[in-house]
Amino acid sequence: MTTESPDQTLLLTVDDGIARITINRPEARNAFTFEMYEKLAEACETANADSSVRALIITGAGDKAFSAGTDISLFRAFQKPEDAIGYESFMERVLSAIETCRVPTIAAIAGACTGGGGAIAACCDLRIGTANAKFGIPIARTLGNCLSVANLARLSALIGIARVKHMILTARLIEADEAFTIGLLNEVVPDRAALDARATQLAGEIASFAPLTLRATKEGLRRVQAMKHHVDDQDLILMCYMSEDFREGMAAFLAKRKPDWSGR
Numbered sequence: 659m660t661t662e663s664p665d666q667t668l669l670l671t672v673d674d675g676i677a678r679i680t681i682n683r684p685e686a687r688n689a690f691t692f693e694m695y696e697k698l699a700e701a702c703e704t705a706n707a708d709s710s711v712r713a714l715i716i717t718g719a720g721d722k723a724f725s726a727g728t729d730i731s732l733f734r735a736f737q738k739p740e741d742a743i744g745y746e747s748f749m750e751r752v753l754s755a756i757e758t759c760r761v762p763t764i765a766a767i768a769g770a771c772t773g774g775g776g777a778i779a780a781c782c783d784l785r786i787g788t789a790n791a792k793f794g795i796p797i798a799r800t801l802g803n804c805l806s807v808a809n810l811a812r813l814s815a816l817i818g819i820a821r822v823k824h825m826i827l828t829a830r831l832i833e834a835d836e837a838f839t840i841g842l843l844n845e846v847v848p849d850r851a852a853l854d855a856r857a858t859q860l861a862g863e864i865a866s867f868a869p870l871t872l873r874a875t876k877e878g879l880r881r882v883q884a885m886k887h888h889v890d891d892q893d894l895i896l897m898c899y900m901s902e903d904f905r906e907g908m909a910a911f912l913a914k915r916k917p918d919w920s921g922r
Contacts, residue, residue, distance in 0.1 A: 666682055667681075667682050667683045667691070667693075667694050667697075668680070668681060668682060668694050668697040668698060668701060669682050670701040670704060670705065672705070672708060672710065672711060674862075675710055675711060675712040675713070675862075675865045676711070676712070676713050676714075676715065676858065676861045676862065676865060677701075677705035677708070677711045677713070677714045677715070677761075678714075678715045678716075678717065679698065679701045679702070679705075679714065679715070679716045679717070680717055680718070680719055681694070681698075681716075681717070681718040681719065681724070681725050682719045683719070684718070684719040684720035684722065684723070686726075686729065687722060687723035687725070687726040687769075687770060688718040688719060688720070688723050688724065688725040688726060688775070689725065689726045689727060689728065689729040689730075690725060690727065690728050690729060690774055691729055691732065692732060692748070695728075695748070695749070695752045695774075696752070698752060698755070698756075698778075699751065699752045699755040702714070702755040702756055702759050703755055705759065705761070706758075706759045706760055706761070711761055712761055712861075712864070712865030712866075712869060713761050713762050713763075713764065713861035713862075713864045713865045714759055714761055714762070714763045714764070714861075715763075715764045715765075715766055715857050715858070715861055716756070716763060716764070716765050716766070716778065716779075716782060717765070717766035717767070717768070717853075717854075717857065718767075718768065718769070718775075720768070720769070720850075721768045721769055721788065721790070721849070721850040722768075722769040722770065723768075723769040723770040723771070723772075723775070724765070724766075724767040724768060724769060724770065724771040724775050724779065724791070725770075725771065725772075725773075725774065725775030725778060726770060726772050726773060726775055727772055727773025727774030727775045727776070727777075728773060728774045730801070730908060730911050730912060731912065733801075733904075733908050734908065736899060736904075739896050739900060741899070742895050742896055742898075742899030742900060743892055743895060743896070745899075746806045746895055749774065749777070749806070750806065750808055753777055753778065753781045753808075753809075753812075756778065756781040756782060757781045757880055758877075758880065760873050760876070760877075761869070761872070761873070762783045762784065762861075762864045762872055762876065763781070763782040763783050763784070764782060764783065764784045764785070764786065764857055764860060764861055764864075765778065765779040765782035765784070765785045765786070766786050766853050766854065766856075766857035767779060767785060767786065767787040767788065767791045767843075767853075768787070768788040768790065768791060768849075768850050768853055769788070769790055769791060769792070770791075770792050770831075771787075771791060771792065771793050772792075772793070772794050772795065772796065772831070773795060773796075773797070776793055776794070776795055776813075777805075777809050777812070779793075780809070780812045780813055780816055781812065783876060784844050784860070785842065785843050785844055786843065786844060786845045786846075786847060786853060786856055786857055786860065787834050787837060787838075787843045787845070787846055787847070787853075788834065788846070788847055788848065788849055788850060788852070788853050789834050789846060789847070789848055789849065790834065790849075791833075791834040791837065791843065791846070792831040792832065792833060792834070793825075793831065793832045793837050793842055794825060794829070794830060794831035794832060795813075795825060795826050795829075796829040796830070796831065797826070797829070797907075798826060798827065798828075798829045799829035800829075800907060800910075800911050800917075801904060801907040801908060801911060802898060802901065802903040802904045802906070802907035802917065802919065803898045803899055803904055803907070804894055804895060804897075804898040804899075805826070806891055806895065807889040807891040807894075810822065811883065812883070813825075815883055816841060816842055817840050817841055817842055818840075821840055834846045845860075901922060902920055902922045903917075903919050903920060903921065903922065906918060906919070906920070907919075
């Protein structure tokens, strides 16, 4: 089975029990439009409903980026508090579609995995990266927005609170070797060809195991993690997304210049 978005920016294939979602916008570092996010959630739900699927791989086209996250130009339309709250609510629905998928999910990562791309990878059960993979949430240097508490919890569950603080407060990108050392990556492979081969091999191995055991383990751990998500963070989201700094960060990013932060 092969399905795709009308503009082919998101592709879904199913072959021999393995579903593969490809983020297919390499000319924009696989940055997401809102329509692509919606199609990602739909693709996860389609794979989830297909009883023949035993494992799901999510990857980005090309070797430059898994995904750079949300296309920054989309934030130009944000004017009201409802825009910011609605965006984070929308993103949580998309990410939850990945987390609640009944089958094991593998993020196959080549190149940059930043912003929303990092959130997508964090929602997957396993992560394999190429030697040129880089992770980061450099919003303190670029946009001046913030992560939701749910996404902070996801990252903290993977690498710990201290490392999340260091990554975000320093706006640094984590190289593949370090990502493997701290548990952000489960495996590192040399290049794109090796990534595709290993992801397919690993998905095939997982597909041969007892599906109810895997499903119960995924869901049980998801429920444990979900207990940490129920925190009111709307004041934090609005403080950042409705700020002068966010407007300045977005303008500076699009103009390819350094932002002039004011703290307002």
